């Protein structure tokens with residue numbers, strides 16, 4: 001993480017307008033983040049060492065409540081845990097709102113067309129429009145659930161909006177993935193980053209798989225995961241299109 005030159009005014013606005021609402025911060029999460037932010041980034045420090053008792057005392061909450069919030073912020077990628085020592089000290093990197101992957105991914109996906117060799121129109125294509133386009137998204141995932149990597153059968157798969165439509169997510173190939181019905185219903189309105197981290201906590205993904213999924217979410221939002229279009233596939237090696 002680079003030590004970005006801090007514009008405190010902008011960071012505070014981004015916290016209020018983007019980070020807290022997009023990641024559904026509770027009042028407690030706000031207090032914990034603000035306090036850690038004040039003692040790290042506002043002091044030009046990337047890393048900050050603290051004990052849970054110290055933090056809880058400063059924000060006048062119980063240690064248990066404070067610890068739960070710190071864990072939530074780590075799970076959402078807002079804090080990066082660098083070290084946890086046996087003396088109950090934590091060392092964390094406190095990310096600026098613009099450095100939080102879930103916020104960036106959601107905004108890149110919602111922003112619209114990516115620059116690809118196929119032109120801007122391709123990025124705007126509605127991939128729910130035709131059966132062939134929907135199949136192209138399924139084909140891109142290679143028959144596995146985008147989130148949990150489970151093998152999919154056509155009867156138990158669906159397309160999921162990475163950024164929910166309720167949050168202005170589009171039907172672009174950059175915002176649609178093929179997934180199992182369980183992941184589709186369990187993710188609900190959650191952020192995809194938070195959802196794949198929950199799969200990791202439930203031991204449905206390994207360390208390496210979690211890293212791979214987070215990278216795939218970045219690539220998807222950046223427009224790098226281009227689905228194989230029906231026309232290309234007919235001209236290709238003649239392999240039969242999967243249903």
Ligand SMILES: [Zn+2]
Pocket residue numbers: 145146147148149150179180181182183184
């Ligand atoms: Zn799944």
